[in-house]
Amino acid sequence: MPNKDLQKSSRTTFSPTMRGKKLALLQKSLPNRLISWFLAHQRQLPWRQTTDPYAIWVSEIMLQQTQVATVVPYFSRFMSRYPTVHELAAVPLEDVLSIWVGLGYYSRAARLHRCAQFICTYLNGRFPSTRTELMALPGIGRYTAGAVASIAFGQSVPVLDGNVIRVLTRLLAIPDNIAAPATHTLLWAIAEKLVPSADAGTYNQAIMELGATVCLPRHPLCSRCPVRGLCQARRRSLQSTLPVKTAARQPRKSFCIAVVIEAAGKLLLLKRPPGGLWSSLWEFPTFHAPTRRSTEKHALRIMERSLGLSVSAVRAIGPLRHQLTHRTFEYHIFHTRMDAAPPHLLLPASDCGRYQDFAWVDTVAQRPCGTITRKIEQAIKAGSVVTARDPNVLASR
Template identity: 40%
Template sequence: MNKPDVSRELLAWYDRNARGLPWRESHDPYRVWVSEVMLQQTRVDTVIPYYHEWLAVFPDIHSLADANERQVMHLWEGLGYYSRARNMLKTAQLLVEQQAGCFPDLVVELKKLPGIGDYIAGALASIAFGQDEVALDGNGLRVLGRLVEFEQPVNEPAGKAAMRTLMQKMLPHGRAGDFNQAIMDLGATICLPRNPLCAQCPIREHCLAFEHASQAQFPQRTKKKPIPQYIVVAAVIRKGGCVLVDKRKANGLLGGLWEFPGGKQEEGENLQSALVREIKEELGVEIAVQESLGTYRHAYTHFKVVVTAFSAQILKGEPAALAADEIQWVEPDKLEQYPMGKVDRLIAHSLL
């Protein structure tokens, strides 16, 4: 493979076929940053409406820095990986306080900011600041992995590092940002994970996987572990016209979002007694469980859950931390204002 030829032909293809995406209308570092964070492990079609709404509410880094966590989480609800949103708020506040709201332009400095790692640092440096830096993502691993029939597993650090070195050698001087995005567009529209459209590929004549019809074998990945399934119960505890919701701890699953209290069923326990136990442990009150409100199945990254929601009421005691900003009685039609994960949102909607 002749690397300069591949890069030149790929750029020529990109000049004619670049996708017209909202975040490509300017190279404003703030906008590039917002798009890259949202696009992390998330599809373009999913991101577009969130991107527009975000920019309408937070048009620049100063407006974001002035926001509170609830505003940010509300805009992010449904996108997943919620630590991304909290880290964006942290970075915005940090840059406004310490750098007059300006992003640093060096990769090493960018990577010090919360939520900015190898990929986004390279994307900002190359796309927003015009530097010759690599931005290697899942598309790049697939495109380049096939191009050279890369034998190491690309989901391991050593394999990624070697791919980064390869991509660095291919960077066209002065157009790294376009090159990085060209690789992504090629991976997203032609060099697809399954059934790639090689007949339309501008660099197929350089591609070893195309030559050997081995596209399905690259890139190599090590196997994933099978995921467990948990049985979970949640309580819709009523008092007057209100229901009780609590805020999840900042880190971990659905961190910082609100939920209906509950937890996992233990071995040899029925659903109702599991719920009574969980509420006793979590809130320090005793409840009477009434009827089931429905069952919800959901798959997270490393496990699945089957959630059953029950209506309930308090028999004895008061929820402990009610004074804190961690637990509240809320009228059902106002639950919309409380950012939640998918399952809790479905439960909330069932109450209306």
């Protein structure tokens, strides 16, 4: 196990006492250097124009596992629609989800909404201001609590996100696997020691900004780094090897059949159950595929058995692939058109969870739905007819 030996030996190279000395040095000069760099080089972002805890909170929830550039337009739309926590608490979850569509991790929207209702009902619309109280709220963990407490309330508490992890492991040349909980504990402890007692919010944003724009995962821009003189990784040329992380697992592959049923120009959508993937979002009726390659016959049987609709003909579309971090979906889509008025349905039981409701809509934009549903609607509109038995067409795609 050469890998293990390597890690062991490098760990002994950086003893705790040695790290303590380096830490003391960082403690002294890191905050001021980062803050002055930040004040001169920060990006102008909408949530930096305010100290409103509500706005800071919304931005931090959106920024979880989501890049800044992606969040900006969502944040602006969200704040125009719900300028204060009261407007947010007053609307149904469905409305909030419709703003969230495309951003991913939809449970964030549900928890944000629950959180808003709690704050309005029990706290008279006032935000908790301490890390401990914030962490008690749904969807607010240690990172988000630290961010809101420091940025909105000036508390001297740290944050630890992907950016900070990268910066700290490099500054201190920490060779431990960052996927290990023990490493997380170590890094939080280091972050606690480094956060200054004054301007913690600015310092926290500065160290994250450094990670996002200079201390990049690959090919960091060390020549532009304001703290390159303090960096152990740079001294030892370890920038490209830190942080150490176990490789991600291959995503699971799933095959589904989605049926697009059009009746008198209306499309049938079903509402997914709360919890799980695409919680409470709408989609075309979707079912686990019995085989890798679904046929029209499969589609007709599913429509009959699961939806109680007898259909004479369908056309095949796709397949469409949809990639998530830990899943790969292959959608085989079947489209059917009926002249009759939209039939009333008994709520069907799908094999991937019970649908909650159904609706006939002119366009999927009328309900909150995931990106794949929009992709499917586009494919239907484009009228791309690709049958699974037509290798020429498949090959040309």
